[in-house]
Amino acid sequence: MAALTREETEALIQEVLEVYPEQARKDRAKHLAVNDQSIEKSNKCITSNRKSQPGVMTIRGCAYAGSKGVVWGPIKDMIHISHGPVGCGQYSRAGRRNYYVGTTGVNTFGTMNFTSDFQEKDIVFGGDKKLAKIMNEIEELFPLNKGISIQSECPIGLIGDDIEAVAKKANKEIGKPVVPVRCEGFRGVSQSLGHHIANDAIRDWVLENRDGDDSFPVTPYDVAVIGDYNIGGDAWASRTLLEEMGLRVVAQWSGDGTIAEMEKTPKVKLNLIHCYRSMNYIARHMEEKYKIPWIEYNFFGPTKIAESLRKIAALFDETIQAGAERVILKYQSEYDAVIAKYKPRLQGKRVMLYVGGLRPRHVIGAYEDLGMEVVGTGYEFGHNDDYDRTIKEMGNATLIYDDVTGYEFEEFVKRVQPDLIGSGIKEKYIFQKMGIPFRQMHSWDYSGPYHGYDGFAIFARDMDMTLNNPCWKQVKVPWKTEESPKVAVAVGA
Amino acid sequence: MPSVMLKKNAEGKLVFYVPKKDLEEVAESVEFDSPERWGGEVLLSDGSKYYFEPQDGQPDFPVTLRAKRLDSGE
Numbered sequence: 001m002a003a004l005t006r007e008e009t010e011a012l013i014q015e016v017l018e019v020y021p022e023q024a025r026k027d028r029a030k031h032l033a034v035n036d037q038s039i040e041k042s043n044k045c046i047t048s049n050r051k052s053q054p055g056v057m058t059i060r061g062c063a064y065a066g067s068k069g070v071v072w073g074p075i076k077d078m079i080h081i082s083h084g085p086v087g088c089g090q091y092s093r094a095g096r097r098n099y100y101v102g103t104t105g106v107n108t109f110g111t112m113n114f115t116s117d118f119q120e121k122d123i124v125f126g127g128d129k130k131l132a133k134i135m136n137e138i139e140e141l142f143p144l145n146k147g148i149s150i151q152s153e154c155p156i157g158l159i160g161d162d163i164e165a166v167a168k169k170a171n172k173e174i175g176k177p178v179v180p181v182r183c184e185g186f187r188g189v190s191q192s193l194g195h196h197i198a199n200d201a202i203r204d205w206v207l208e209n210r211d212g213d214d215s216f217p218v219t220p221y222d223v224a225v226i227g228d229y230n231i232g233g234d235a236w237a238s239r240t241l242l243e244e245m246g247l248r249v250v251a252q253w254s255g256d257g258t259i260a261e262m263e264k265t266p267k268v269k270l271n272l273i274h275c276y277r278s279m280n281y282i283a284r285h286m287e288e289k290y291k292i293p294w295i296e297y298n299f300f301g302p303t304k305i306a307e308s309l310r311k312i313a314a315l316f317d318e319t320i321q322a323g324a325e326r327v328i329l330k331y332q333s334e335y336d337a338v339i340a341k342y343k344p345r346l347q348g349k350r351v352m353l354y355v356g357g358l359r360p361r362h363v364i365g366a367y368e369d370l371g372m373e374v375v376g377t378g379y380e381f382g383h384n385d386d387y388d389r390t391i392k393e394m395g396n397a398t399l400i401y402d403d404v405t406g407y408e409f410e411e412f413v414k415r416v417q418p419d420l421i422g423s424g425i426k427e428k429y430i431f432q433k434m435g436i437p438f439r440q441m442h443s444w445d446y447s448g449p450y451h452g453y454d455g456f457a458i459f460a461r462d463m464d465m466t467l468n469n470p471c472w473k474q475v476k477v478p479w480k481t482e483e484s485p486k487v488a489v490a491v492g493a
Numbered sequence: 494m495p496s497v498m499l500k501k502n503a504e505g506k507l508v509f510y511v512p513k514k515d516l517e518e519v520a521e522s523v524e525f526d527s528p529e530r531w532g533g534e535v536l537l538s539d540g541s542k543y544y545f546e547p548q549d550g551q552p553d554f555p556v557t558l559r560a561k562r563l564d565s566g567e
Binding site for chain 1: 498500510512514515516517538539555556557
């Protein structure tokens with residue numbers, strides 16, 4: 001199917017909006033836009049980070065998900081207590097595939113679920129005593145933990161427990177960092193505020209721990225990787241490239257990260273931000289307080305990797321700059337071979353994305369390296385500054401949708417008919433049943449890593465095996481049965 | 494009275510960031526911008542104006558300062 005023109009795309013948006021009642025239509029219209037690269041600021045064309053409409057199907061999470069699931073959870077040597085009823089912790093346990101090295105239950109705790117399992121009496125009489133008791137039990141059972149964080153679930157804020165006081169007391173008793181995080185799920189409109197709250201908790205309770213302590217030997221090439229959650233091993237694939245070009249990666253935030261790394265981050269020379277949405281807050285704070293500059297980079301696809309490596313190197317001396325060129329050259333034959341193999345199979349295929357706060361724009365380059373085109377993209381919980389950065393990456397007259405509803409996404413897909421959709425588990429089976437190849441772009445569909453040159457090879461292979469899988473020809477979808485002879489044959493056979 | 498995070502970008506221009514509004518904008522002009530005195534009206538590239546209480550000497554960028562919003566731009 002040929003690409004839609006600007007008018008057609010605008011008409012499509014109007015058509016999709018028609019079913020809503022007037023008030024909802026007016027609100028949703030602000031969240032849907034046709035990309036126009038000539039626009040400098042996204043707030044002229046799209047509204048984001050607003051409360052979802054009641055009655056529509058949104059794909060967003062909550063502040064607790066942003067703090068415990070994203071920012072704090074991957075810090076492997078701390079124990080993160082899901083403070084409140086048991087469900088939040090259990091259903092978010094180990095779901096995000098943040099890989100780490102260590103012996104789970106001994107010195108690392110990433111895939112375990114610690115919860116205070118609130119009962120009626122805790123809601124009525126408060127849970128502070130229980131929390132204090134849990135922390136003592138943790139110390140006894142898991143003495144190698146390096147600290148505890150208290151991730152509040154909704155009831156904590158509602159009943160007004162003083163977790164800060166409990167944390168301070170426990171900190172004195174056990175002599176390890178104990179961090180209370182006020183990330184109750186009802187705060188904010190999406191998980192985005194949870195990221196911010198988590199960043200603020202790191203700022204207030206962790207970052208200053210080693211101020212004035214110069215025992216950590218520094219080099220002029222120290223950097224921190226911030227906002228890489230090591231999903232499927234992403235941070236490792238990124239880290240090797242940085243180390244090969246001569247930099248020393250002091251800290252990983254927070255995939256495969258430790259609290260000691262976080263405490264040392266104020267000593268680095270440069271902060272590298274991958275997930276801008278979830279961790280720009282702490283980078284901006286460190287810039288102001290410790291005068292550490294930060295830059296955003298993108299390790300998806302060889303074009304963006306080379307661009308990013310050079311951008312990072314430009315902030316260091318010639319040895320690093322030469323190192324960047326050396327790294328790019330070293331992997332060139334590898335990624336050229338990947339492109340030579342998969343580009344002919346994927347050329348011209350059209351992709352629609354709907355992911356969280358970073359990938360809707362970051363993976364565009366990787367698809368383009370494979371000759372594919374991204375025709376629609378959107379963020380679950382992006383803000384205006386994310387859309388500012390997206391407009392430039394996307395082609396003209398492509399669709400942009402913020403906090404898209406289940407209905408809108410389906411209608412867009414029916415009309416645009418992309419060859420591939422990249423979104424999350426909640427969308428996967430709907431679109432697969434519609435006969436459209438689908439990849440989960442949150443968890444990499446249990447594959448990965450996708451970052452770095454090594455990741456690009458896996459990315460290309462995965463896209464190919466999804467898109468060119470023969471099973472799609474067997475799927476009977478209503479709009480294909482009559483026109484498409486291939487499907488008709490398959491059905492008749 | 495938003496808190497504004499100010500920093501200089503690679504070109505030496507002032508970058509204006511208001512965390513609560515996700516407003517990230519380059520400043521077009523600053524009323525007082527000399528080594529002795531800094532502040533006054535700041536015009537952003539999107540047309541909006543903010544006012545900083547003039548102070549002696551350049552602030553140590555990056556820094557967070559309180560600003561007053563003069564108009565909403567267009």
